[in-house]
Amino acid sequence: MFQNLGEMLLLLAATLRAIPRAWRDRRKVADQLFDIGNASLFMACMLSLFIGGVLALQTGPVLVQRGLGSSLGGLVALGMCKELAPVMMAVLIAGRIGSAMAAELGSMRVYQEIDALRTLNIDPVNYLVMPRVLAIAIALPCLVVFANLVGWTGGALVASFNDRISVTWSAFFGNLRSVVEFSDLLNGLIKSFFFAVVIGVVSCHQGLTTLGGPRGIGRSVTKAVVNSLVLILLLDYVLTRLLLPLDNGWRF
Amino acid sequence: MNAPASKPSATGLPVAIRDLRKSFGEQPVLKGVSFDIRAGEVFVLMGPSGSGKSVFLRHLIGLETPDGGEIRIGGELATSEDIGSKFHLAIVFQSGGLLNSLTVAENVGLYLTEHRLKPREEIDRVVTEKLALVKLDPGVGAQFPNELSGGMRKRVAIARALVGDPQLVLFDEPTSELDPLVALTIGREILNLNERTGATCVVVTHDRDLAFGIADRIGFLNAGELVVLGTPAEIRASPHPLLQQFLAADFHPQ
Numbered sequence: 001m002f003q004n005l006g007e008m009l010l011l012l013a014a015t016l017r018a019i020p021r022a023w024r025d026r027r028k029v030a031d032q033l034f035d036i037g038n039a040s041l042f043m044a045c046m047l048s049l050f051i052g053g054v055l056a057l058q059t060g061p062v063l064v065q066r067g068l069g070s071s072l073g074g075l076v077a078l079g080m081c082k083e084l085a086p087v088m089m090a091v092l093i094a095g096r097i098g099s100a101m102a103a104e105l106g107s108m109r110v111y112q113e114i115d116a117l118r119t120l121n122i123d124p125v126n127y128l129v130m131p132r133v134l135a136i137a138i139a140l141p142c143l144v145v146f147a148n149l150v151g152w153t154g155g156a157l158v159a160s161f162n163d164r165i166s167v168t169w170s171a172f173f174g175n176l177r178s179v180v181e182f183s184d185l186l187n188g189l190i191k192s193f194f195f196a197v198v199i200g201v202v203s204c205h206q207g208l209t210t211l212g213g214p215r216g217i218g219r220s221v222t223k224a225v226v227n228s229l230v231l232i233l234l235l236d237y238v239l240t241r242l243l244l245p246l247d248n249g250w251r252f
Numbered sequence: 253m254n255a256p257a258s259k260p261s262a263t264g265l266p267v268a269i270r271d272l273r274k275s276f277g278e279q280p281v282l283k284g285v286s287f288d289i290r291a292g293e294v295f296v297l298m299g300p301s302g303s304g305k306s307v308f309l310r311h312l313i314g315l316e317t318p319d320g321g322e323i324r325i326g327g328e329l330a331t332s333e334d335i336g337s338k339f340h341l342a343i344v345f346q347s348g349g350l351l352n353s354l355t356v357a358e359n360v361g362l363y364l365t366e367h368r369l370k371p372r373e374e375i376d377r378v379v380t381e382k383l384a385l386v387k388l389d390p391g392v393g394a395q396f397p398n399e400l401s402g403g404m405r406k407r408v409a410i411a412r413a414l415v416g417d418p419q420l421v422l423f424d425e426p427t428s429e430l431d432p433l434v435a436l437t438i439g440r441e442i443l444n445l446n447e448r449t450g451a452t453c454v455v456v457t458h459d460r461d462l463a464f465g466i467a468d469r470i471g472f473l474n475a476g477e478l479v480v481l482g483t484p485a486e487i488r489a490s491p492h493p494l495l496q497q498f499l500a501a502d503f504h505p506q
Contacts, residue, residue: 113351121367
């Protein structure tokens with residue numbers, strides 16, 4: 001386990017060293033971004049819409065019973081932007097993109113494509129890992145912004161159309177604007193950036209260290225997803241704790 | 253196939269292997285192998301499956317680190333970081349090692365594209381030229397590797413290895429999974445490459461016809477040890493029992 005962690009840190013360091021090549025390899029990064037968007041945008045939309053809706057449905061009636069229905073917009077919005085959107089989007093990307101990356105690199109390793117790159121004096125970290133990690137690190141915060149907007153809309157829809165809640169659209173968003181600060185959004189974006197780096201590095205590491213044939217690829221995919229999820233949840237607590245001072249930040 | 257009678261002035265690299273040792277876990281795979289490969293020759297390393305041939309080849313290109321001993325290519329340690337920038341080495345993998353996400357033309361031109369050695373039009377010209385050298389139609393360039401037959405994939409891999417005019421080209425089981433006619437073509441391609449460029453060619457195979465057809469010298473590896481080394485004629489004449497058993501092994505239905 002510690003050897004894996006050490007290897008992943010070394011891979012992260014090598015990836016950071018390769019970042020200056022990003023402009024040169026912008027087409028590879030753009031291709032990855034397109035793949036990530038294509039594979040996850042619809043799922044992100046559905047997931048966020050229903051998470052926002054369920055959050056409103058769970059908390060709305062309780063708040064209304066206690067005469068606090070007007071606070072629903074802020075509660076749903078804070079829940080989405082500080083916790084649910086970054087974590088759920090990270091889970092989605094780990095399952096959908098991280099697994100695909102581990103499978104692709106694992107298959108390239110098994111079928112000697114990685115060795116072929118090395119013999120052509122092409123560093124696999126520059127050629128394969130950096131564009132993928134960078135693309136996830138750009139895509140995930142963007143997805144979180146998108147998930148926030150869709151999730152808030154889902155919450156507002158449920159709040160206004162559910163008979164037990166009946167908080168109007170304008171009251172929902174009025175409360176949201178008065179409660180949510182820019183620092184709350186930033187909180188989620190910072191978290192999602194770190195989650196993205198974890199997913200990218202863990203998935204690429206699993207792919208590059210695949211051994212054996214198709215069974216080895218399957219094992220790598222499973223480990224990439226499970227390890228990413230565990231690290232995301234651990235990191236979520238640590239980052240939440242570290243980002244608490246941001247709560248006294250700028251108003252939105 | 254016959255080995256060429258005269259060679260061009262060699263631009264190939266000599267290789268010196270000294271006491272090369274490698275184990276995987278408790279299993280020794282190479283047990284102190286020592287020999288020289290001369291600049292510009294076609295050297296065939298022959299031996300039964302599991303004798304350590306492919307592991308030896310991976311050491312030559314720096315994909316494995318030896319437990320003991322050393323390999324010097326053109327006087328430089330094969331494990332040195334900058335050997336790739338000093339000399340151009342190439343390998344044709346058993347599976348071809350083509351990148352399936354790239355077209356054939358992108359695969360062949362990958363070395364030039366990634367190292368930005370030539371402008372786009374020049375790379376296209378080199379790709380067409382190298383495909384022609386291995387007798388592939390330029391139209392194949394637009395196809396993806398998984399759309400090609402095994403023989404065509406091997407030839408594309410050879411074309412990719414030829415880009416950048418390598419001084420040492422390694423072939424890992426170049427005729428495995430190929431029918432005898434395609435195997436013959438691949439053997440000819442290796443000889444053509446060696447004749448035309450003078451590059452040192454190291455071929456690892458258990459295909460006896462290929463080995464005796466193209467080799468200047470043959471080494472016979474068994475259980476991680478080099479047991480015989482010599483010209484094809486010397487190898488045929490060797491009394492070594494393992495080698496004779498290997499050469500005489502033919503299927504005779506009862």
